[in-house]
Every structure is written in C-alpha cells, then in structure tokens.
Amino acid sequence: MRLGHDDRNLYVRFKAYDDEPGSIVAQQMRRDVEAMLAEDVLAIAIDPEGDARNGYLFVVNPNGAQFDALIFDGGQIRFDWDAQWISNARIEADGWQAELSIPLAALASQPAGESRRHWRINAERWMPRGSERVRLAGVQPDKDVHSLGDALRIPAIEAESTAQNLRLKPALRWVGESAAASGTGRDRQRLEPSLEVFHQAQSGLRSALALNIDFAEAEADERQVNLTRFELFRPEKREFFLRDAGRFTFGGLIESTVIPYYSRRVGLDANGRGRSLDAGLKVSGQLGGWDVGAFASRVAGGPTEPGSPNQRAAEVAVVRLARPQGEHGRLGLLATTGNPAGTSSSSLVGLDYQHRDTQWQGDKTLEAHAWAMHSRNEGQGDDSAWGGSILLPNVGLNLRAEVQRIGTNFNPALGYLAESGIVRSIGESAWWHRTVEGADIMPGLDWQYRRKLDGSETSWQLNPEIAYFTPAGEGGLVEWFVEADTLASGYAPVPKLWIPPGSYRWHYLFGTLQSATSRPMYFTAEWRFGGYYDGKRNDQSARIDWKPTPSWGAQLGLARNELVLPDASFTAWTSSFRIDYTPSTRLGQSLLVQWDNVTHQLGFSARLRWQWSPGKEAIVALDRLGYTGERNAGQIGQTVGMLKLVWNFEP
Structure with missing residues (x-):
C-alpha cells in the first residue's frame, strides 16, 4: 500500500499479489452492497482526528466497485454513509491492484497544527478463496479493521491550500405526482431548484447548508409486517442526514427502544412518506477539544399522506457536544428543541459518558455507556429516562448487557421511542470459540425483561442458543425461546385477530441458516x-440472491407468518423481488417490487443513477403504490416520478 496526496486528494494504491488470479472473487459492480465485503476486497480505515473516535472506511473490489462507511464511537459503523470518491481496479497476471482518490474535504482534513500531530490508519485484504485476512494492525478475530484504537499512527496530512474548503452542489429536479400522492386531489407537476453548500473552516469545523431539498431518490424501505405493539425502527437513508451522523450518536443508543435524536422524524412519517426540507444547516467537527455537532432545519408544511390534514411547517434543532476524559473516556451533552409534526413545543436535554478501551487486559475490548435524559412537551409535561450498557465483544467471554428506565411522560419528540413508562433490561452472553481452521462456535444465553412502572404489565424472555459459522460465513443458529407476557389491554397483531388482556406464557424454536455471500448464488x-x-x-422466510455476472443481479424474498389463536387465525405473506443492472461503477439501475396481504399494498420502486462525469450525475426515480384485494376506505393508488440533475463545484 502506498499513500500520497496533493492539495485536494488523498491517493491510495494497493497491489494484491495472487498466484491464481483466475480464482479471484469479484461479483459486484453496484455500490454499497454488503455482499461485496465477502469477496476479494481491499479496505482502508482513516481517522484524520487521531483520537480513535471518528473515522471513515473505504473498500474496493477488483471491479472497482465501492463500499464506504462512517466510523464513530471508536469502532461502531454506519454502512449507509456515502462520500464522493474515485476508485479504479483491475485483475492482472500476478494478482490485482486498486487505486483510490479520496477528497481531503471528505475526510475533514485541515492544517495539522499543534492539535493534529497525527492521523490513524489501518488497512486489510480479505481473500475468500482461503478465508484469509491480512491486516496492517490489530489482526485478531474479535476486532475489525475499523477498530480505531488499534490503528497505526502516521504524520497528519496537511492540506497545502484552502481550495477544498468550499463545495457547491446545485440541483434541478422535476417531480410529477398523481392526485392521491400529491394530497391535493389533483395531479401535480413541479420544477424546483435546490442547493447544498459544504464548507470547512480552518478550525476544522464543517458546515452544510441545504435549501429546498427533497429525498425522492432515497430507496424504499424494506416491507415488514409488524406483529408487535410498538413502532418498527427503520434506518435513515437520506444522504443529507447521513453525513457526520456519528457526531450525533448518544449513549450507545443506535438501534434501541429509545433514541433522543432520530433523523427520520424530520420530514418523514412512520410510513416513510414526507415533505421537502425548506432549509437545513448542519455544523460538525472539533473545536477547542470538543466534538461538535449541530443541526437546525425548517420542514415544509402540507399533508404527509392522502386524506390527512395539513401539518404546519416545523422548526427543529439539535446540538451535540462531547469531550474526551482521559485516554478512554468521553463525556457528552445533547439537546433538542422543536416537534417535527409542527403541533407543539418540545425540548430534551441529555448527558452521557462513554468508556472504550481496546487494550483492556492486554488485547481485549471493553466498552461501557451511561446516560440520562429529561424531556419537556407542551400538554404532556416533564419526565426523565436513564440507562447504561456494557459490551465485551471478545473471543472467549462475549457479553452485551443493557438496562433502561423510561418515565411515563418521557417523550423525545425529535427522537425514537418504542414505549414509555417502563423498566427494561436486555442482554446477550456467549462463549466465543475460534477453531484452528477459523470457524466460530458460540453457545450462549440471551434475555429480555420489561415491566411497566405502574405494575400493570410484565414480560420476560430467555433463549439459550448455539451458533456455528465457517470462516467464509456459512452456518446457522438455533435458539429455544421461553416467553411470558402480561397484557393490561389487548391488541391486534394483524387485522381481524385479537389478543385479549391477560397473562400468557409460551415457548418456541427458532433457527436460521445461510450460505456464503461470496458465491454467485447464496441464500438466507x-x-x-x-x-x-x-x-x-x-x-418461514427465505431470500435468494443471484449474481450471474458482475453487471446483473437478482434477489427474491418470501416470508410467511401463520398465527393461530383460539377464536381466529391469519397467515401474513410478504414478498419482494429486486433486479439490478450495473453495467459500470458509474451507472446503476434497479427495480424493487414488494407486496403483503396485511396492508394489501403492491409497491414498485425503480431507480437509475448515472454519473456521466466526476461530480455530475442524473437520478431518475419512479414509485408506484397500488392495492390488491381488500383495502381500507381512502386507500388509492399513488404514483410519483422524479428526474434530478446534480452538479458539484469546488471554486
């Protein structure tokens, strides 16, 4: 691996030697496909701040296909983050090589100064043919290349000019909506300009300004049938909110029952329908030894779904501050204000502490969090929540344990909350055994406990399990669940099926099986x-992925949930089909079809993304939502089409 740079870019060149180049696995051309990580790949993790907290991961395969991710909290990762960078790769007689060109602006690079004496980097190569991993540093089975505490220090790369400090991203979009989709009762077309401005100050703070942007190009959510009493958690997919998303994480609460700031609340409803962003401003980076993240926006008013009343425009804001405490600790503050629904005034403030040590007891990792929050909502009052967690992601004892108490009137209006008024605990414990051949065997015991603060409901779950996976990722898991639940009020998991109040106890068997994703056809x-x-x-559920060539790919998924109760029964079906055509790493097309017999929705989502030259791209999106069989009153088919042209300029 060789590194070099000029005043705009960091250049990385890899040479991967191989005696059998004909056996190199390179199936993907499409960007950000997680299955690519099981192919022959080269990866580099970069921490430009040098404090083992925040960084970036860049991965490339022999086709030049890209995968990138955001690293935060020292070793957590968000695969849904994207940067604009260039990669080229080719297979040769003695192996393969790859060249990466990464803008220094994407790395928040700045003059080194006294506080930037070093970066941290790590790199690795994965070869699925022999299940072999080669890493620059920290090569242990229980550590990933993005564990920044194990990365090597190198001299900080100084930007030799300020040319990369400003980037303009104007766009022009045409949107056509059917009468039902527009919420106005008539077809609507509009032509709208938008602008995003990115700036990096000499201090290292990065700012992003967005004017009149929408998110029609974001891919549709995966269709799920919700058989619980609580809202499903869905990941963010909109580029504007994903940039520097790690700066806003709090208390280790990533996909939890409570999150103080959940960006999908801004401009989207629970079904993923939403409005444009009139204006948004985000500032992030380091200032005076503090990690800083701040965001404010105004969301346009209007209906979020057909037949719904117009919502008022909403102004919301969030501020996140964190400061290192010694070598392994970090103390933070988070505050939010505003209600995304535009209906009432709301605010929240929270404190958290993180301890992360990647050399605990020599070569182990220990991570712990503690947090407390207080919310205030007009008409609902004040209340608090607190919790903590511990994580030991190691070979040998492998443990994750978490406890939370959430007040009855606690409500993070700008966050995610599955349920209030509870005390809950969740945990996973296992003994991770790594064989000489590299296979993983993990017997373990998981648990969950939940109790309403007023004592009206109590539920618990225990499930012993055993997992086995080969180095290539083939294997499975078997679990035996014992559950108990006391319901204060009944609920309907699906239409026409009712579970009455009372105390229940039951048990069941669960299993999963998967093949290696490095194969041309694989399944789960x-x-x-x-x-x-x-x-x-x-x-029962199954998904089959097929890659006949690097340019073509198809995915078929089917799920069946049969519920049989004393008075009624129902079988829920969910199906999906996706086809991708990616003739080059700069042109990709996809079609996703989804259906379920609970909502009777049949959805079509088509996307085309073409980067005709660096920094210039065209995006075409077409979404059609129809209904089959029975439907509720007011459910009418909807169609939305969009053409968007995007330019990137660096003055």
Whole structure:
C-alpha cells in the first residue's frame, strides 16, 4: 500500500499479489452492497482526528466497485454513509491492484497544527478463496479493521491550500405526482431548484447548508409486517442526514427502544412518506477539544399522506457536544428543541459518558455507556429516562448487557421511542470459540425483561442458543425461546385477530441458516414454530440472491407468518423481488417490487443513477403504490416520478 496526496486528494494504491488470479472473487459492480465485503476486497480505515473516535472506511473490489462507511464511537459503523470518491481496479497476471482518490474535504482534513500531530490508519485484504485476512494492525478475530484504537499512527496530512474548503452542489429536479400522492386531489407537476453548500473552516469545523431539498431518490424501505405493539425502527437513508451522523450518536443508543435524536422524524412519517426540507444547516467537527455537532432545519408544511390534514411547517434543532476524559473516556451533552409534526413545543436535554478501551487486559475490548435524559412537551409535561450498557465483544467471554428506565411522560419528540413508562433490561452472553481452521462456535444465553412502572404489565424472555459459522460465513443458529407476557389491554397483531388482556406464557424454536455471500448464488433462511400467547405461530422466510455476472443481479424474498389463536387465525405473506443492472461503477439501475396481504399494498420502486462525469450525475426515480384485494376506505393508488440533475463545484 502506498499513500500520497496533493492539495485536494488523498491517493491510495494497493497491489494484491495472487498466484491464481483466475480464482479471484469479484461479483459486484453496484455500490454499497454488503455482499461485496465477502469477496476479494481491499479496505482502508482513516481517522484524520487521531483520537480513535471518528473515522471513515473505504473498500474496493477488483471491479472497482465501492463500499464506504462512517466510523464513530471508536469502532461502531454506519454502512449507509456515502462520500464522493474515485476508485479504479483491475485483475492482472500476478494478482490485482486498486487505486483510490479520496477528497481531503471528505475526510475533514485541515492544517495539522499543534492539535493534529497525527492521523490513524489501518488497512486489510480479505481473500475468500482461503478465508484469509491480512491486516496492517490489530489482526485478531474479535476486532475489525475499523477498530480505531488499534490503528497505526502516521504524520497528519496537511492540506497545502484552502481550495477544498468550499463545495457547491446545485440541483434541478422535476417531480410529477398523481392526485392521491400529491394530497391535493389533483395531479401535480413541479420544477424546483435546490442547493447544498459544504464548507470547512480552518478550525476544522464543517458546515452544510441545504435549501429546498427533497429525498425522492432515497430507496424504499424494506416491507415488514409488524406483529408487535410498538413502532418498527427503520434506518435513515437520506444522504443529507447521513453525513457526520456519528457526531450525533448518544449513549450507545443506535438501534434501541429509545433514541433522543432520530433523523427520520424530520420530514418523514412512520410510513416513510414526507415533505421537502425548506432549509437545513448542519455544523460538525472539533473545536477547542470538543466534538461538535449541530443541526437546525425548517420542514415544509402540507399533508404527509392522502386524506390527512395539513401539518404546519416545523422548526427543529439539535446540538451535540462531547469531550474526551482521559485516554478512554468521553463525556457528552445533547439537546433538542422543536416537534417535527409542527403541533407543539418540545425540548430534551441529555448527558452521557462513554468508556472504550481496546487494550483492556492486554488485547481485549471493553466498552461501557451511561446516560440520562429529561424531556419537556407542551400538554404532556416533564419526565426523565436513564440507562447504561456494557459490551465485551471478545473471543472467549462475549457479553452485551443493557438496562433502561423510561418515565411515563418521557417523550423525545425529535427522537425514537418504542414505549414509555417502563423498566427494561436486555442482554446477550456467549462463549466465543475460534477453531484452528477459523470457524466460530458460540453457545450462549440471551434475555429480555420489561415491566411497566405502574405494575400493570410484565414480560420476560430467555433463549439459550448455539451458533456455528465457517470462516467464509456459512452456518446457522438455533435458539429455544421461553416467553411470558402480561397484557393490561389487548391488541391486534394483524387485522381481524385479537389478543385479549391477560397473562400468557409460551415457548418456541427458532433457527436460521445461510450460505456464503461470496458465491454467485447464496441464500438466507429462517424458521420458527411453537407457541404464541394462547395459540401458535409458525414462520418461514427465505431470500435468494443471484449474481450471474458482475453487471446483473437478482434477489427474491418470501416470508410467511401463520398465527393461530383460539377464536381466529391469519397467515401474513410478504414478498419482494429486486433486479439490478450495473453495467459500470458509474451507472446503476434497479427495480424493487414488494407486496403483503396485511396492508394489501403492491409497491414498485425503480431507480437509475448515472454519473456521466466526476461530480455530475442524473437520478431518475419512479414509485408506484397500488392495492390488491381488500383495502381500507381512502386507500388509492399513488404514483410519483422524479428526474434530478446534480452538479458539484469546488471554486
């Protein structure tokens, strides 16, 4: 690996020697496909701040296909982050090589100064043919290349000019909506300009200004049937909110039952429908030894779905500050204000502490979090929540344990909350055994406990399990669940099926099986059978991915949930089909079709993304939502089409 730079870019050149170049696995051309990580790949992790907290991961395969991710909290990762960078790769007689050109602006690079004496980097190569991993530093089975505490220090790369400090991203979009999709009762077309401005100050702070942007190009959410009483958590997919998303994480709460700032609340409803962003401003980086993240926006008013009343425009803001405490600690503050629904005034303030040590007891990793929050909402009052967690992601004892107490009137209006008024604990414990051949065997015990603060409901779950996976990722998991639940009020998991109040206890068996994603065709299958409250529930799901060539790919998924209760039964079906055509790393097309018999929605989502030259791209999106069979009153088919032209300029 060789590194070099000029005043705009960091250049990385890899040479991967191989005695059998014909056996190199390179199936993907499409960007950010997680299955690519199981192919022959080269990766580099970069921490330009040098404090083992925040960084970036860049991965390339022999086709030049890209995968990038945001690193935060020292070793956590967000695969849904994207940067604009260039990669080229080719297979040769003695192996393959790759060249990366990464803008220093994407790395928040700045003059080194006294506080920037070093960067941290790590790199690795994965070869699926022999399940072999070669890493620059920290090569242990229980550590990833993005564990920044194990990365090597190198002299900080100084930007030799300020040319990269400003980037303009104007765009022009045409949107056509059917009468039902527009919410106005008539078809609507509009032509709208938008602008995003990115600036980096000499202090290292980065700012992003967005004017009149929408998110029609974001891919549709994966269709799921919700059989619980609580809102499903769905990941963010909009580029504007993903930039520097790690700066806003709090208390280790990433995909949890409570999150103080959940960006999908801004401009989207629970079904993923939303409005444009009139204006948004984000500032992030380091200033005076503090990690800083601040965001403010104004969301346009209007209906979020057909037949719904117009919502008022909403002004919301969030501020995140964190400061290192010694070598392993970090103390932070988070505050939010505003209600995304535009209905009432709301605010929240929280404190958190993180301890992360990647050399605990020599070569182990220990991570712990503690946090407390207080919310205030007009008409609902004040209340608090607190919690903590510990994580030991190591070979040998492998443990994750978490406890939370959430007040009855606690409500993070700008966040995510599955349920208030509870005390809950969740945990996973296992003994991770790595064989000489590199296979993983993990017997373990997981648990969950939940109790309403007023004592009206209590539920718990225990599930012993055993998992086995080969170095290539083939294997499976078997779990035995024992559950109990006391319902203060009944609920309907699906239409026409009712679970009455009462105390229940049941057990069931769950299993999953998967093949290696480095194969041209691979699958994942899950099954469950056994009890469900005072009845039975049998589930089966399978997904098959097929890559006949690097340019073509297809995915077929089918899930069945059979619920049988004493008075009624229902079988929920969910199906999806996706086809991708990626003739080059700069042109990609996809079609996703989804259907379920609970909402009776049949959805089509087509995307085309073409980068006709560096920094210039065209995006075409077409979404059609129809209904089959039974439907509720007011459910009418909707169609939305969009053409968007984007330019990037660096004055």
